[in-house]
Amino acid sequence: MKPLKPWRSFADQLQQLQGRGMQVDDPAAALDYLERLGYYRLSGYWYPLRAIDPVASVAQGKAVRLDTFTPGSRFEDVVRLYVFDKKLRLLALDALERIEMAVRVDVAHLLGQRDPRAHQNPARLHGNFTKKVIAKGPDAGRTQHQVWLGKYQTALHRARKEPFVVHHQEQYGALPIWAAIEIWDFGLLSKLFAGMQHADQQTIAALYGAPSGRAFAQWLRSLNFIRNVSAHHSRLWNINVLELSPIPPGWPAALNSAKPFFYFCLMQQLLRVICPKSSWGQRFKTLLADEFPVAADQTVALSELGAFPGWDGWAPWLQP
Structure with a gap:
């Protein structure tokens, strides 16, 4: 050593x-x-x-x-790249907060109609999630649902003094799913969505133009990765994404799912559904056009983000 x-x-x-x-x-x-x-x-x-x-x-x-x-x-260019990355992370968090809130409500509204405690009821979720036992690792011997419930209980304990939590625990002994979503983080959301029945996944995925429920579940896992990188102030602009999502059919072949730019495209796709009048897409375009410190010798280039020439003329980035 x-x-x-x-x-x-x-x-x-x-x-x-x-x-x-x-x-x-x-x-x-x-x-x-x-x-x-x-x-x-x-x-x-x-x-x-x-x-x-x-x-x-x-x-x-x-x-x-x-x-x-x-x-x-130049040290000045290093600082400019750092500031660019900070603003990129803030844009990601802005988009992901809106996406998280909207999908939470979709999940709670759909499952809550069948059972106010659907998130805790194995019968309302997919069998692989609630019955298949994990064979290896620290969670061996438990189902994915049991692992999820453990994390949910941890979140519930952290929020135990919140008035709405106190009210529901004292009056009903549990939180209905439409209240429980208020203590979920993006990870809890993405994992529960992955454990929903396929038909329910498909219903929500269709709202956002995703190819399938399975694809949308992977979108959420990937976006949770981006969210964690951004929330922990880690370098985002050229990171190698570990939770990869498949590129939807018909999207440009130049996209690279291992690069962050593709996931900003997914955010834009979802935001156009959630808040179609949002200026988020324009702010993203302005950031890349005006504040990225392009080096003359291309040692630092937007291609490391995953952006490709002409991306801003692609339909999702055009003003509606």
């Missing part, structure tokens, strides 16, 4: 960056960013500016980065 790298003062960190070829036009401002954001967080944003070792890259069959930066790399 290698020893951990030594601690460095903020001034030494800045000097190291300059020594590796980073152009710093305003050292005082750069030092302020290092003190407020941290060297390690910012390192994810200057990573694309690091030079590639051609010999090691050929030997290993993948790009190997050197510690030195490509000529013309």
